[in-house]
Amino acid sequence: MTAIAPAPDPTTSAPASRPGLAPALRAEWIKLTTVRSTWWTLFAVVLLGAGLTTLLVGLNAEWLASPEADEDPRAFITWGMMLAPAAAVVLGSLVVTSEYGSGMIRSSFAAVPSRGRVMLAKSILVASLLFVVGTASALLGYAGANPFLDAQGIGLPLEGDVLRAMYGSGLYLAGLGVLAVAVGFLVRHTAAAVSILLGTLFVVGPMVLLVPGAFGDWLDKVMPSNSGGGMAAAVSFNPNLMEPWTGFAVFAAEVAAVAAVAAWSLRRRDA
Amino acid sequence: MRMILGLDAPTAGSVTVNGRAYGTAGAPLREIGALLEAGAVHPGRSARGHLRWMAASNQIPASRVDEVLDLVGLGEVADRRVGKFSLGMGQRLGIAAALLGDPGVVVLDEPVNGLDPEGIRWVRVLARKLADEGRTVFVSSHLMSEMALMADHLIVIGRGQILADTSMADFMTHHAASHVLVRTPQPDQVVRLLADHGVEVTRAGDSLHVHAGDSAAVGELVGAAGFTLHELTLVRSSLEDAFMTLTADAVEYHATEGVAA
Numbered sequence: 039m040t041a042i043a044p045a046p047d048p049t050t051s052a053p054a055s056r057p058g059l060a061p062a063l064r065a066e067w068i069k070l071t072t073v074r075s076t077w078w079t080l081f082a083v084v085l086l087g088a089g090l091t092t093l094l095v096g097l098n099a100e101w102l103a104s105p106e107a108d109e110d111p112r113a114f115i116t117w118g119m120m121l122a123p124a125a126a127v128v129l130g131s132l133v134v135t136s137e138y139g140s141g142m143i144r145s146s147f148a149a150v151p152s153r154g155r156v157m158l159a160k161s162i163l164v165a166s167l168l169f170v171v172g173t174a175s176a177l178l179g180y181a182g183a184n185p186f187l188d189a190q191g192i193g194l195p196l197e198g199d200v201l202r203a204m205y206g207s208g209l210y211l212a213g214l215g216v217l218a219v220a221v222g223f224l225v226r227h228t229a230a231a232v233s234i235l236l237g238t239l240f241v242v243g244p245m246v247l248l249v250p251g252a253f254g255d256w257l258d259k260v261m262p263s264n265s266g267g268g269m270a271a272a273v274s275f276n277p278n279l280m281e282p283w284t285g286f287a288v289f290a291a292e293v294a295a296v297a298a299v300a301a302w303s304l305r306r307r308d309a
Numbered sequence: 310m311r312m313i314l315g316l317d318a319p320t321a322g323s324v325t326v327n328g329r330a331y332g333t334a335g336a337p338l339r340e341i342g343a344l345l346e347a348g349a350v351h352p353g354r355s356a357r358g359h360l361r362w363m364a365a366s367n368q369i370p371a372s373r374v375d376e377v378l379d380l381v382g383l384g385e386v387a388d389r390r391v392g393k394f395s396l397g398m399g400q401r402l403g404i405a406a407a408l409l410g411d412p413g414v415v416v417l418d419e420p421v422n423g424l425d426p427e428g429i430r431w432v433r434v435l436a437r438k439l440a441d442e443g444r445t446v447f448v449s450s451h452l453m454s455e456m457a458l459m460a461d462h463l464i465v466i467g468r469g470q471i472l473a474d475t476s477m478a479d480f481m482t483h484h485a486a487s488h489v490l491v492r493t494p495q496p497d498q499v500v501r502l503l504a505d506h507g508v509e510v511t512r513a514g515d516s517l518h519v520h521a522g523d524s525a526a527v528g529e530l531v532g533a534a535g536f537t538l539h540e541l542t543l544v545r546s547s548l549e550d551a552f553m554t555l556t557a558d559a560v561e562y563h564a565t566e567g568v569a570a
Contacts, residue, residue, distance in 0.1 A: 065366035072358030073351060141349040145359075145406065148314045148345070149338055149366040151331060309316040 062150050062159040070163060075132050080171050082125035087175030087207065090118035092182030103190035111192050112272035115183060115200055116176050119207045119270040123239055123263070126172070126211040130164050130218025131231040138226040144309055153304045157223060161297065164215035173208030176270070180204065199272040199282075206269035206282060210289075213266050214239075217293045220300035239263045265289040310418050310449060314343055326414060336367040338410030344403040344417045352392030356383050356402050359391060360409060369410050377405040382431075396423030404432070414445045421455055433459050453549035467556040477548075485551035489519040489527045492540035502534050503527075516540070 070076050094117045095102075102111045137143040150156050180196065187193045194200050214235075222231045243263035246254060258264060258278050266289030268279040279285055311317040313324050315331040323330065326341050350359050360374040378387045381401040386394070391402065400423055407415055417436065421429045436459055440446045450456050456463070463480045465473040473480055493499050496517060500510050508527075509520040519527050524543040531538055546554075 061366050061368050065362040068358065068362035068365055069351075069354075072355065072362070073353045075353065136351055136353075140351050141346060142351050144311070144314075144316050144345055145349045145363065146366075147316055148343055149363050151315050151337055308318060309311070 059155060059159060062152075062155045063162065065149065066156075066159040066163050070133065070167070073136070075136065076129065076167075079125050079129035079132070080167070083122050083129075083168070083171050083211065084175045084178065086125055087116075087118040087122035087172065088178035088182060090121055091116060091176075091179030092118075092186075094118075095183035096186045099186035099190045099192075102187070103192045109275070110273045111187055112194060112200060112203075113275050115180055115187075115194055115272055116203045116207055116270055118179050119172075119176060119203075119210065120267070122172065122175060122207075122211060123214050123267075124236060126168050126214045127218040127235040127239070128232055129168070130215040131222045131228060131235065133160050133164055134219055134222030135226060135228040135231050138222075139228060147309050153309075154301055157219065157297075157301055157304060161216045161219045164219055165212040168215040169208040169212040171208075172211035172270075173205050176204040176207035194272075202282065203270055203272040206271075206286075209286065210266045210270040213286075213289055213293050214262075217262065217296055220293070220297040223300040223304050224296075259285070260288060260292070262289055262292055265292065310343070310345065310416060310447075313341070313416065314345070336369075336410065338363065338367040338369065338412065340410070340412050341414040341416060342407035342410055342412040343415075344400070344407045344420055346403070346418065350391045350399065350402060353390055355388045355390055356394075356405075357387040359402065360405060363406055363409055367410055373409060373411070377408050380408065381405040397425060397428050400424055400428070404435070408439075412444070414447065415439055416447045418449050419451070420448060421450065421452065429455070453547070453552050457548035465552065465555060472555055481545070481548065481551060484555050485546045485548070486554070487543060487545040489521050489524045490540060490542040490544050491517040491519050491527065491531070491538065493517070493531070493536055493538050495536050498534075499531055499536055502531065502536070506530060518544075 091114070095111075095114050098114060099111075101107055102109065102114065137146055146156055147153055150159075180194075180200070184193055196204070218231065218235055221234055225231050225234065239262065243261040246257040246261055248254070249257055255278060258276070259280055264276060264279055265285040268274050268276075268285040269282045269289070271282075280288065312319045313326060313331060314337075315324075331337060331341065356378060357374060360377065361371060363369075364371055364374050375384070375387070378384045381404050383398065383401055383405060386398065391399065394402065400420065404417070404420065407417065415436075417432075420432045420436070424432060433455070436446045436448060440461070448456070448459060450459075457477075460477050463473060463475060463477050464471060465480075473484070475483075491499065492515060496512065496515070500512065500517065503510050503519060511518045511520070521527055524541055528538065528541045531541075
């Protein structure tokens with residue numbers, strides 16, 4: 039306990055050249071991999087994304103092959119991707135709000151004073167992680183579910199819209215991750231951020247169907263769960279949606295708008 | 310202190326460290342290391358994990374992490390989750406984080422909070438050692454007795470205003486009231502003698518409080534007149550008393566002492 043500091047070492051005390059994004063990315067990566075919540079939420083993405091798809095297709099394969107079926111089996115092949123977003127937005131929020139909750143955000147901004155760089159690094163890593171895990175979950179779900187369809191003679195080849203829905207799931211979750219990071223920076227509170235995001239995706243999203251007329255139709259199209267969610271489905275249960283890529287472009291614009299507001303406010307508010 | 314680190318924006322003015330605003334330097338942790346509050350750590354992360362991301366963010370070699378962990382005595386609990394740490398261990402981790410970049414300026418906000426007496430002594434020795442190595446050590450504290458032992462230079466802030474910015478020695482000379490305690494079998498004569506020389510004296514029981522800063526002068530004066538002295542002591546008030554005098558009007562909340570008659 040009486041140890042004292044070593045003399046300043048010239049190799050560590052010499053100021054380094056201005057660091058770019060790379061050190062911030064490395065720091066954020068270490069942060070992500072040294073807390074348990076990252077692994078739990080990613081595990082939940084896989085469980086919901088792949089597990090629910092397998093379960094639902096397994097239960098419905100016989101009906102889907104029967105003449106009474108009024109749904110396309112392709113709508114079921116990424117079924118879990120309707121609920122996996124819940125885990126994805128929890129991950130994206132926690133990456134930010136756990137730092138505000140513990141006061142660690144001040145350590146973060148002291149270490150990397152450019153707040154925009156902190157936000158960018160977090161967004162890039164959350165998006166990359168969710169793209170990989172989201173796509174993998176969709177493929178895993180396909181691998182688990184398609185044998186049930188095959189057994190009923192309605193197996194789906196991994197091509198066209200089915201293939202697009204695989205990486206589309208990754209893209210959708212990646213976008214939601216960026217959205218969650220932005221909302222996290224805006225509200226700075228885990229419960230508030232998660233409530234806003236889950237409410238938007240799972241309550242407001244489906245509820246706008248109740249809004250009548252052309253305005254209701256338009257709202258239904260642009261809610262993030264619909265504009266972006268179409269990308270994660272080979273065929274959507276909702277016939278009102280935009281084309282997958284068109285919808286995803288709208289979704290990306292929505293995410294970018296929220297992220298821009300978050301970045302703007304982040305620069306102005308006290309940490 | 311948060312303004313120094315660019316965390317809060319000042320309503321007016323600016324803060325520079327080594328002539329630059331914080332954050333315009335490439336790797337800020339190598340210039341200024343700060344213990345802000347022991348809580349600024351994710352409770353689910355290990356001490357090593359916390360220091361590892363900080364090191365990576367400022368391109369500090371990872372080997373430095375183990376160095377500072379050993380330095381603050383956390384080497385053995387480096388992989389335990391910070392949420393399980395005691396207040397004192399958290400404080401040590403914060404100090405480790407401040408020293409991580411081997412900075413020339415070390416900012417310690419209330420460093421002895423939650424530390425046991427051994428830990429308090431350790432912080433004092435460490436701060437002194439860092440200062441002796443030529444670093445600037447900037448410590449904030451509400452514990453005046455601690456500051457009296459630690460500080461060379463003192464800045465007193467009350468209600469957002471800087472009330473004093475001076476060396477510790479100067480501060481004590483100017484703000485710490487001192488008097489000479491005199492006990493003598495001939496108090497009346499001594500009071501008269503001193504009053505004749507323009508020295509103010511108050512009587513407190515059988516002793517005299519002579520309002521002079523120099524006990525030797527008082528002793529010589531009384532001795533030359535042939536009076537007997539039983540005690541002659543220079544009494545200097547503590548830094549705490551001096552601080553209280555200085556900030557009497559400036560502190561935000563007064564505790565009501567007694568009830569007006």
